[in-house]
Amino acid sequence: MPDASILRSTRLARVSLTGLLLGASLSLGASAASGPAVNAARIEAADSEPQNWLTHGRTYSEQRFSPLDSVNDGNVARLGLDWYFDLPDPRGIEATPIVVDGVMYVTGAWSKIFALDASNGKLLWSYDPQVPPQWAVNLCCDVVNRGVAVWEGKIYAGTLDGRLLALDATDGSLVWEVQTTPKDRPYSITGAPRIVKGKVMIGNGGAELGVRGYVSAYDADDGEMAWRFYTVPGDPSRPLENTALKQALPTWKGGKWWEVGGGGTVWDSMAYDPELDILYIGVGNGSPWNRAIRSPGGGDNLYLSSIVALKPDTGEYVWHYQTTPGESWDYTATQHMILAELEIGGKARKVIMQAPKNGFFYVLDRSTGELLSADPYTRVTWASKIDLATGRPVENPEARYESTGQPALVWPHALGGHNWHPMSFSPLTGLVYVPAQEIPLLYSADEQFSYQRKGWNTGIEMARAGMPDDQAVREQMGQLVKGHVSAWDPVAGKERWRIQHSNIWNGGLLSTAGNLLFQGNAEAEFAAYRADTGEELWSAPTQTGVVAAPISYAVDGVQYVAVAAGWGGAFPLSAGETASRSKGVVSSPRVLVYRLDGGAELPAMVAPVVKAPDQREFQYEKSLVERGHALYMSSCHMCHGDRAVSASVIPDLRFMSAETREQFLPIVLGGLRHQKGMVGFADSLDMEQAMAIYNYLEKRAEDAAEGRD
Incomplete structure (x- = not known):
């Protein structure tokens, strides 16, 4: 067994801040006391228990659609806050809560895990994995975590320093943990695990800093590694780890990409089709971004920026589709993937849909990987279209800054036309709701690039990519940065309507059978819209920007809508003035839960401390x-x-x-x-x-x- 999967099985009890509150846990009934018996049968039949949110996207199809309709377009104006739970660390909150049989499991910053009574927010237990603070230097995008998985009485989560944890669901005690990544490279885990057929699927991040991507599967009972699929080839002088890399290696031409890592991290999205028995993973960007450095002879660089289909039992390759061949702009294909059945051209098709960073919305046959459609869902200048005959983009040659030697202002930005924020698909409206972004980036090759073992390794000139000093130019550039919700018709391949936002980095989406669409935003609001038209019906202040996606669940017949709120992530950390214009820049991390006629109120906001410049003599050369x-x-x-x-x-x-x-x-x-x-x-x-x-x-x-x- 390789070093990256050294198992450390223990029964440590690093749990609740308040002594586990085990009595409260037991009061929830036998199902909670014995741990949630979530298994494949329950997840595959999730529509039969709409009161629960059993897995990251509610179902294996990741549609993020709730069949609950007690809260609907006729009464949503009565929605009110019912309870809230303060999370301890004022950093970015990106988690999707999981709710099983009246218990909510949610993560906060620094990979901390909390179990709450889903009816009132009472803390049942919490677990702090004690991530070393200094590991933050190895993160691209804040100390965030996107949530847990639940299976057969255990809670599973990844940590920022690359561990996979299994906790006892009843009290939060540690059952086992495994180090999934080598500690001598800047790997991290921010994504939520998925569990398929008793195996915990987990990827990792770090391509900006310099790592080689892979996804691993671990036995849910004891943490033994079952298989690992590397997404890009390593040192070609060494044996290939899987047969799929045989077709990948010739697409990497020259250079020593393996010294930087190559990239291709599987840091977020996955989906599973039980009928086809296929696991779908989204693969990330190159490391470095600049292809001329990692692969100076060109080439597609498989499997960067690809959707890859695997057999979940073995990790065996089935098919792939590459959204951005020869990617050089940080155009990941790690964005949310949705499985659905659509009628296309008069024929029922099992499809997988994705709106990756590169700005095109893709619909593929999920059995074979055949491209069915690809259309721009936001402003795109790096390519004019996707050729449906070849499946390849028709590129704008000027966008290839690494080939031309000239800077190129390109849409979308490296933050993407759509980032990690989850989409939602409503089978009632037939629409996919995309939290889209419009933002350009000036790409230029770093001619002085040398690999640094600490810090980012992009191969582009970051100083030229930032905002200029000229205020008038900054204001003009800032006007180009906008966000919106695109109500996308995947059959027609076009937008039906949109909800316009004043800035990017708005939250993920939830659609419901009540003809509702929920989203939090960067302006510190949580809002409900008609899912068929986009008309705003209700909103409430959140006291912080909301970037995570909401869920809906029910306890004792009462429907709730919940969202984990907290401003943070890549855009707030890195974008400076452009991010600071949002109203939600104050981080007040909380789980917010609403129901009809809810009467709770948030505490008064503490006014942020506004630092005034020192009145002193400034000395600099x-x-x-x-x-x-x-x-x-x-x-x-x-x-x-x-x-x-x-x-x-x-x-x-x-x-x-x-x-x-x-x-x-x-x-x-x-x-x-x-x-x-x-x-x-x-x-x-x-x-x-x-x-x-x-x-x-x-x-x-x-x-x-x-x-x-």
Whole structure:
């Protein structure tokens, strides 16, 4: 067994903050006391128990449609908050709660897990996996987690440092854990596991930093690894790990991609068809992004940016479809995948649907991978269309910045026309609801690229990709950044209507049999719309931006609508001023649960502390500012924000205290504050480079003090 799957079976009891509250757990009845007996039969028959939300997308098909209709378009105006549960860490919240037999299981930041009474929010138990704070340097996009899986009395979750946990559902005690990733590479887990035929499927992230992607299957009972499927070839001088890599290897041409990793992480979406017995995985971007570095001879670079079909028993390859051949823009195909049956061309087809980052909405035959349609669901300039005869994009040659040697302003941005935020499909309206985005990025090749073992390895010039200093140009660029919900007709291949938002990074979606569509947004609102027309029917303030997707469930015949709320993730961390214009930038992480005539109220908001620039003399070397900007954007902006403007709880470095300025080198190079997640960068930055960054930050502090922001 390889090092990455060393099993550590224990019965440790690192559980509730309040002594497990086991009595409360037992009061829920025999089913809760003995643990939820979720299995394949229950998930496959999920529509027969609509009161539960048994798996990440409610069903294996991942449609995120609730058959409940007690809350509907005729009475949703009466919806009110019933209860809320405060999550402990003010960071991004991306989890989909799971509800089984009256118990809700949800994750917060830092991979913490909570079990709540789904009728009133009372804490039953909690579990802190104690992720080392310094591991945050190995994350692309905040200390987030998208949820758990439930199976035969156990709760399963991944951790930021690459572990897979199995907990006893009744009290949260640890049953087993396994390290799924090597600890000497910057891997992470933020996605929710899926369980198929007694095997826990889990992927990982880290392609921006430099890893090789794979998905693994573990025995749900004891954590033994059953199989592993690598998505990209490794060192070609070594044996291939699976036969599917034989057709992948010739599509990687030249270079030493394996030294950086190659990418292809399976960091989010999966789906399963029990009838076909096929597991579908979404594969991520290249590492580095710039294909000319990882594969200078060109090539499609399989299986980057692909939907791959596997046999769940063995991990055996069945088919693949690549959405972005030779990807060079961070156009992952890890976005939400939905299974459905549609009538296309007068014929019933079993399809898989996806709106990946690249801006096209794909409908494939899920038995064979045959492309049925592909149409743009948002603004796209990197390609004019997808050729249905070949399945390949008709590219705009100018978008290939790595080939032309010239910068290219390209839609969509690396954040995607659609990111991880889940879609929803309503079989009643026949529409897929896509949380879409419009945002461009200026791509240009980093001619000085060298692999860094700490930090991002994209192969593009981050300084040129950020917002310019000219305020008028920034305002003009900012107007191009918009979000919307696209009500997409997958049969006609076009948008029927849309809900316009003022910014991107709005929440995932839920549709229901009550002709309702629910979504939280970046403006700190949770809203309900008519699913057939998009008319807004109800909204409520959330006191924080909402990025996760809602669910609906019932207890004792009462229907609830729930969402885990908390501003954070890639956009708030990295986008600076563009993200800060959203009203939901304050992080007040909570689980919010609503029902008809609910009468609860959120506590009064604590006014955010607005830091004022120091009234002091700013000292910096003008000659170092430009270099410091480039180094800041390549090493720091992913957490501290574009142009050093923070739109999250991460410190805004324009407002460093006198103590922080005094300790700048020990912090940045020596890791003085590693216990807060700020590790030292002495292995990737020298003193002169660190001081260049300091000089840039001093200049930005002066800009803020003098109103030039």
